[in-house]
Amino acid sequence: MPVDLYYVPGSAPCRAVLLTARALNLNLNLKLVDLHHGEHLKPEYLKINPQHTVPTLVDDGYPIYESRAIITYLVNKYGKGSALYPEEPKARALVDQRLYFDIGTLYQRFSDYFYPQVFGNAPADKDKLAKVEDALQLLDTFLEGQKYVAGPNLTVADLSIIAGVSSFEASDIDFKKYANVKRWYETVKSTAPGYQEANEKGLDAFKALVNSILKK
Numbered sequence: 001m002p003v004d005l006y007y008v009p010g011s012a013p014c015r016a017v018l019l020t021a022r023a024l025n026l027n028l029n030l031k032l033v034d035l036h037h038g039e040h041l042k043p044e045y046l047k048i049n050p051q052h053t054v055p056t057l058v059d060d061g062y063p064i065y066e067s068r069a070i071i072t073y074l075v076n077k078y079g080k081g082s083a084l085y086p087e088e089p090k091a092r093a094l095v096d097q098r099l100y101f102d103i104g105t106l107y108q109r110f111s112d113y114f115y116p117q118v119f120g121n122a123p124a125d126k127d128k129l130a131k132v133e134d135a136l137q138l139l140d141t142f143l144e145g146q147k148y149v150a151g152p153n154l155t156v157a158d159l160s161i162i163a164g165v166s167s168f169e170a171s172d173i174d175f176k177k178y179a180n181v182k183r184w185y186e187t188v189k190s191t192a193p194g195y196q197e198a199n200e201k202g203l204d205a206f207k208a209l210v211n212s213i214l215k216k
């Protein structure tokens with residue numbers, strides 16, 4: 001039974017899933033969703049994901065959405081014993097903490113700051129920018145003396161966070177001024193399996209979309 005992934009190449013949460021699949025050497029059956037034409041709002045799609053988001057994974061008929069739930073599921077199911085999502089409770093708790101920091105703080109604050117400018121024609125809000133900078137400072141602190149965001153090994157937390165932080169490249173946020181973040185970014189780029197194919201390609205599509213909108 002194939003594992004289907006409903007996705008959009010430019011989407012950061014979709015890129016996190018593609019990176020995880022590559023790290024697990026797992027082939028996904030990719031199904032492009034045309035958000036622009038509202039394919040995600042059609043009854044067939046709402047049946048598998050009422051939240052109408054990408055990514056959505058369908059494994060043997062079982063749908064899972066929310067990228068961080070998908071990537072941890074993939075390691076649980078297809079990467080038994082993998083360091084990508086360690087089983088030891090404390091090590092796992094640290095990975096989970098980073099994933100929740102990502103969804104609730106880091107990527108959330110970036111979305112609050114940047115997407116109204118891109119998709120809502122809103123002016124840049126300096127208070128929102130200060131919150132993003134505060135989150136980047138926290139990430140920098142987490143990375144002090146650590147190779148990866150949850151310790152010495154690459155984990156799904158790195159894959160989720162790099163998919164989001166790489167999207168910052170489309171904005172005016174200079175995340176490379178945080179020395180630990182800059183070093184970590186280069187490390188993950190060069191050590192995450194299939195990084196170029198799984199993240200960089202979609203990131204280029206995202207940047208092109210942002211540029212085309214902001215130039216109008």
Ligand SMILES: N[C@@H](CCC(=O)N[C@@H](CS)C(=O)NCC(=O)O)C(=O)O
Nearest residue numbers: 011012013052053054055066067068
């Ligand atoms: N927290 C979700 C966010 C997913 C999300 O918002 N995806 C966007 C594309 S990047 C989407 O599907 N937007 C369409 C919609 O919400 O209707 C995840 O990580 O999967």
